[in-house]
Amino acid sequence: MELRDVSCGYGERLILEGVNLSVPRGKVLALIGTSGGGKTTVLRLLGRQLKPVRGQVLFDGHDLATLDQTGLYAVRRRMGMLFQFGALFTDLSVFENVAFPLREHTNLPEAMIRDLVLMKLNAVGLRGARDLMPSEVSGGMARRVALARAIALDPDLVLYDEPFAGLDPISLGVAARLIRDLNDALGLTSIVVSHDLHETFAIADQVAMIANGRVVAQGTPDELRHSEDPLVQQFVGAQADGPVRFHQAALPVNEDFGVGAMPSRELA
Numbered sequence: 240m241e242l243r244d245v246s247c248g249y250g251e252r253l254i255l256e257g258v259n260l261s262v263p264r265g266k267v268l269a270l271i272g273t274s275g276g277g278k279t280t281v282l283r284l285l286g287r288q289l290k291p292v293r294g295q296v297l298f299d300g301h302d303l304a305t306l307d308q309t310g311l312y313a314v315r316r317r318m319g320m321l322f323q324f325g326a327l328f329t330d331l332s333v334f335e336n337v338a339f340p341l342r343e344h345t346n347l348p349e350a351m352i353r354d355l356v357l358m359k360l361n362a363v364g365l366r367g368a369r370d371l372m373p374s375e376v377s378g379g380m381a382r383r384v385a386l387a388r389a390i391a392l393d394p395d396l397v398l399y400d401e402p403f404a405g406l407d408p409i410s411l412g413v414a415a416r417l418i419r420d421l422n423d424a425l426g427l428t429s430i431v432v433s434h435d436l437h438e439t440f441a442i443a444d445q446v447a448m449i450a451n452g453r454v455v456a457q458g459t460p461d462e463l464r465h466s467e468d469p470l471v472q473q474f475v476g477a478q479a480d481g482p483v484r485f486h487q488a489a490l491p492v493n494e495d496f497g498v499g500a501m502p503s504r505e506l507a
């Protein structure tokens with residue numbers, strides 16, 4: 240997957256400008272960066288829910304913009320997506336949730352669907368939970384079911400948007416490890432958008448940091464940890480102030496609160 244000099248936005252507003260990003264086959268790429276920086280927008284470009292106004296988005300050498308409906312459908316079948324909170328269909332059992340894409344996209348006989356679903360559930364450790372309803376599983380388990388559903392059609396690429404949001408530290412570690420293990424065992428390529436730097440750095444081969452609509456750094460987790468770029472340092476070191484300001488631009492404090500001028504240090 241590759242983004243070449245891509246600019247895109249919503250309506251008149253440009254969100255990404257001149258973004259270059261390549262995702263090597265077989266690797267796990269983490270997308271990190273400040274809130275609103277454009278990470279989810281990158282995922283939307285990759286799934287062609289959004290088209291660039293400039294540049295190219297390439298998947299296995301195909302420029303997504305040039306694909307007709309059939310071509311796009313074929314490419315999307317090769318992508319698994321797990322969006323924020325990996326919402327399951329609440330009125331379908333765990334088994335039926337994972338079977339859903341297989342029923343939608345294939346004409347496989349029931350016996351084969353059963354085997355495939357159980358294989359995917361086994362891969363996420365939940366073969367035994369097949370008959371439960373989503374309301375009967377924990378948040379961490381639900382995320383693993385969503386993961387099994389995302390890989391049901393044996394995709395080449397899996398896109399994860401905030402796969403760890405709302406998980407306790409143990410479930411979070413399990414989910415992260417699972418993403419890495421499935422990537423390697425099934426020969427996938429994975430892109431993970433996450434705010435959880437600790438877990439993401441532990442499983443990613445490459446990390447790209449997106450801020451202000453640009454890729455400001457890309458490298459191995461170690462390279463980012465030791466980056467001298469102040470923006471990367473601020474983000475990775477979780478410092479409140481740096482190139483990204485904690486405070487939104489606002490009126491001076493004394494004007495808003497009706498007090499005398501204060502030394503700037505006290506305003507921070």
Ligand SMILES: Nc1ncnc2c1ncn2[C@@H]1O[C@H](COP(=O)(O)OP(=O)(O)OP(=O)(O)O)[C@@H](O)[C@H]1O
Pocket residue numbers: 249254272273274275276277278279280281
């Ligand atoms: N459908 C939309 N219509 C208009 N603007 C949007 C839309 N989706 C996102 N945006 C804007 O695009 C910018 C980038 O959003 P995006 O969701 O890609 O950021 P993000 O890095 O994923 O943020 P977060 O980490 O908070 O999820 C934000 O300023 C957001 O307000």
